Each structure stands twice: as structure tokens, then as C-alpha cells.
Amino acid sequence: MRHPLAVVAIVVALLGAVSCAPARRVDLGQSSGNLIAAIAGEPDQLDPQKTSAYFSFEVLENVFDTLVEPDANLEMRPALAQSWTVSPDQLTWTFQLRPGVTFHDGTPFTADDVVYSYHRIIDGKLANVDKLSAVTDVRAQGPDTVVIRVAHPTPNLLTNLGGFKGMAIVSRRNVESGQIATHPIGTGPFSFVSQKSGDSIVLAANPKYWGGAPKVPGVTFEFITEPSTALSALQAGEVDWTDSVPAQRITQLRGDDSLTLAVTPSNDYWYLALNEARAPWNDPRVRQAIAYGIDRQSIVQATSYGSATANQLAIPKGNPWYTPYDRYRHDIDQAKRLLQEAGAHPTSMDMLVTSQYPETVTAAQVIADNLAPLGIAVHIRTVDFATWLDEQNSGHFDMLMMGWLGNIDPDDFYYAQHHTNGTSNAQKFSNPEVDRLLDAGRVETNRQVRQRDYATAATIIADQVSYIYLYNPSVVQAWTTRLSGYEARRDGAIRFRTASLDGGGRQ
Structure with missing residues (x-):
């Protein structure tokens, strides 16, 4: 999954047996009493x-913190x-840090760690550097205060700092020793x-955690x-939680009291x-011809058995930033007319998908059938995720499928992916009006004006087919009835800090 994030990775119902890992019991000598979570990669x-x-974020969100973080309502x-304050001109943000926090090795957490972490992202041009693009200065004022100055009002600064992906506060010693890897x-x-x-990662509870010691x-x-x-491992009591649930089993599982x-x-x-x-x-x-050539409903049914919602823009219905849009229907005749108008006669297409996300493989098979009437033979190239990232970044594809997760602010949905200088614009889309609108959205403090700018940008993005949006998935997770204090979040964040297991550890 790529993020921003890329991301980029997603909590979805994974389909298809691409590779198999047999259910197995954990080495209880190492992790007796641990909460056992099954993740798909x-x-x-x-x-x-x-x-x-x-898959990295699923684990690491339990290991690292951010300066601020989203609650269940994002x-x-x-x-x-x-706490934090903002200057009247909205150009200076002052953060008061929580006292008494330590890293896992006992080193005190201070303002210098925040400054180091953000400079590492900026100076190293790491994946989420665009989230700090407005920042002109980050400095410590004593051990407990961080001051961030921005070049212009930045209404989504807190969202940028609090979205976990890539914005964790790290230990300089851990980084410079190379041990962070x-x-x-x-x-x-x-x-x-x-x-x-190829098997597992083990974490231990931090008894000195500032939010209170975990209950497992x-x-x-x-x-x-x-x-x-x-799922079989969950039902057999060999794991306690999973977000790898077969989509075709969702209806049946709704009535399963176990x-x-x-x-x-x-x-x-x-x-x-x-x-x-x-x-x-x-x-x-x-x-546009390809957008008319695909059948979204068939893709939704094949990949999620109807648990997802087809959508022609990124932001789902029910989100306050939602924009209605329904230009593209499944219309082979219109697709043929557009190809003829363009004088284009493509006969083949290299489609890049990854075995790490089986739904991309499943969708590709549907898409291949959809585009066959246009005379386009879709050659599905299935690779591991690391190769997928390399191929995407080097532009070795005609078409690819992937997802974005953890989006909160509208900037998360559009800027990195569709701005000419966006860090995740692998498709090389460039539109001056979209650039202007996305830049404006980053500085506009009037909510109505900002919403209008993003609605206009999103419409152009879809009209010009920077992406062909397919659907918004649901977060699908299942866990043992012994597990309490855990909630499935719509941002896909996996947090076990308040989880507890009744009945003690496995025997």
C-alpha cells in the first residue's frame, strides 16, 4: 500500500489465494499472554x-507517537x-510538550527530538516532505516547547503533523546508529x-507510556x-484479531456470535x-475511453462482494468534503468513439498489480474482460510490493491499481497525487488550474471557499482522468469476543494501547 500514502497501503477485505501461510501457534515462550494479531503481509x-x-504502519503506530493525533472522529x-497556540497572523505555531515522556531505551523525550524528526523529513526529502512544505522553521525553545513557523496560513497543519504515516517522532540516536531499520x-x-x-513481529507493553500502561x-x-x-486461525483461537477477512464471508460472519x-x-x-x-x-x-470502458460495479462485487461503495471521486459520500460526480458509466460505445476521436488504436496494455494486495489481481482480471471489446489486451503483471513500488516510481507501467488510506483533510486526497510537483504523482499528471486550486486549498482559511476550491479541483482531476477512481472500501476487521477496549477506526489506524484480553493467556 502506498501512501502518501502512498500508502501506500488499506484495511480491506483481501481476496484470493496468492500465497499461503498456514495457521500456526505462536512461540508461547516468547509471547505468552500477548494479543496475537494476524496481518496480511x-x-x-x-x-x-x-x-x-x-503493513509497516499497522505495527509501527503501536511503537511510535506523533505530536498530535486524530481521535475516532478524525x-x-x-x-x-x-497543547498548542497559534499567532494572530497564523504563521507561528507553539507546541507545549508533554512532560516526563521517555523513549523505550530510557532516553528523555525533548523538543530537540521533534526538531530533529521534522528536519530529517525535510532535509532528506522523505516520502511525506510535502506535508511540511509550508514550514519555514522548526526550533526548540527550551526542552518542552517547539515553535513551527510557516510561510502562509496553513489550515491543515495539525492534520499534516498528526497523520501517522511518515510523521512519527524518532530518536536521533536510534537513527544515527542505523538500528532504526x-x-x-x-x-x-x-x-x-x-x-x-516471514513469520512475525513481537512487541512488549511500555509500562511508562504517557497515556497509561497497556492492558496486554x-x-x-x-x-x-x-x-x-x-479467519480460520481466529475461529480456532490461535489469533485474537485480524484485518484479513475474506470479503465473501462478511455476510455469514455478521451472524456469528463467536x-x-x-x-x-x-x-x-x-x-x-x-x-x-x-x-x-x-x-x-x-x-476517458478507459474510464468509460471499465465496469465499477463488477469490480466492487469481485473485490469486496459489495462491502465497498463505487465512487468516481476520492472522497466518499458522508464525508463533509464529498463532491457528487457521476460522469463515467460503463459505456463501450462511448469508449470507442473517444478512441476514434483521438485517432488512437491501442491493442495492448501493461497493467501493474501486486500479490501483496490480492484485490488488485482480482480487479485486473475484471478490467481485462472489460477492455477486451475495445481491442485492448490487458497483460496483467503481478509482482511483489517492493517491486511494485520500484516499477511505479520508475514509470514502468501503462496502468496500475492501488489504494490510499488514512486520509483526513482534502489535501490528503489530492495534493501529493495530482499536483504537478506532488511527491506521489507517478502518473505524471499536470494541469495548471489543478495546481492553482490545490495550492490555494493549502492556504485558504475560509471553509466554504476552501471546499469550493477542492470540489473544482477534484472535478477537473476526474474529467482529465489523472486517476480512474474505483471505490471506497470499508474497514473490515474481526476479533475474539475475549478482546475488549479496541475499536475499528475509519482511518485504518490499528491501536492496541487500550485493548485487553479476558481469560488470561493461552495455555
């Missing part, structure tokens, strides 16, 4: 400021910063213990790639992107 790396994989609340040290509710490649002794993340295997099922509408979205650096995909009429 292994983190690509453990540096929270460098990864863009959702409103920003205190985290490592206990193999033994990350944060200030979060759980500390890293060990990783067994630790969390073991098991990597189980096959959803049916993860577990808790959560199907929560999300702000995530899945999309297709055509490589505009290549002909004929550089012609918007050809991209």
Missing part, C-alpha cells in the same frame, strides 16, 4: 519516516504535544522486541497472507492510474 521496513507500506487531539525505538505504548522474517503484556503480529487462513465483526466505512479509496508519460495514455480522450 510483512512490513517492508521499520523506519516509520521512510516506509510507505500499510479531529486532532494532544499526543506528544499536550532493525530495532526501532519510539515513545509509543509498545516497544519493539524482535522480528522473525504485548502484541505479536503474525503474517498470514491468505484471508481464509487468518467473534466480533466490524465493517466500518472508511476514507480510503482504490484507483487506477494511466502513465501519461507514454502514448497514447497522454491523451485525455484515451484515458
